[in-house]
Amino acid sequence: IWQLSHGNVLFVRELVSTAVERRATGAAGRIVLNAGTKDRLRDLVEERLRLIEPERRAALEIVATGEQVPLTADERLIDPADIDALERRGLVEIVDAGETEMLQVVHPLHREVLAASLPRLRRRSLLRDLVVAVGDLDSFDRLRVATWRLESGDPGDPEQLLVLAQEALGRFDHRLAERLAVAAGGTARADAGLILGT
Numbered sequence: 001i002w003q004l005s006h007g008n009v010l011f012v013r014e015l016v017s018t019a020v021e022r023r024a025t026g027a028a029g030r031i032v033l034n035a036g037t038k039d040r041l042r043d044l045v046e047e048r049l050r051l052i053e054p055e056r057r058a059a060l061e062i063v064a065t066g067e068q069v070p071l072t073a074d075e076r077l078i079d080p081a082d083i084d085a086l087e088r089r090g091l092v093e094i095v096d097a098g099e100t101e102m103l104q105v106v107h108p109l110h111r112e113v114l115a116a117s118l119p120r121l122r123r124r125s126l127l128r129d130l131v132v133a134v135g136d137l138d139s140f141d142r143l144r145v146a147t148w149r150l151e152s153g154d155p156g157d158p159e160q161l162l163v164l165a166q167e168a169l170g171r172f173d174h175r176l177a178e179r180l181a182v183a184a185g186g187t188a189r190a191d192a193g194l195i196l197g198t
Contacts, residue, residue: 014041017089018048045109045113049113060114064114064115069102073134077133091106128154146164150179150180159184161184165177178196
């Protein structure tokens, strides 16, 4: 374990978790790992994620795509039994964010590996599902929803996009303000062009 991990605690955790899950699923054969520590860690995470049952992996993809989403919204898309199973495996966690419980993937590396493995159309479909799931939650960040809409290929109403672009400017998120203004019509509209100029 020391030779593989060089003291990286996350690596040790993934190594042990992967070994336990491989044994539980009856997976046979050796795990072949790359040379660099970071690449080997990625290989381990990918191996562990491959061992997850398809319906649970689909649930984990939703959580990873949303990054941090209110638990009530995730429960509209995911069977609570799958959330419970993923939580017991140490893959997702429920965190308190003020008055709202949020569901998130425990480690950013898991989220990164899942995101890299998602086909583009699947990701777009998941983003559209998340937009609908948080649609009636007043407390959820409108700019995150706008970002999901942009990435899903369905940016929405141009007038609303301009309001959100102004809000993004107010938060000093110039890159998002630019993306929203372009999606609202860009330089073809004077009001969107003004935001772009700003």
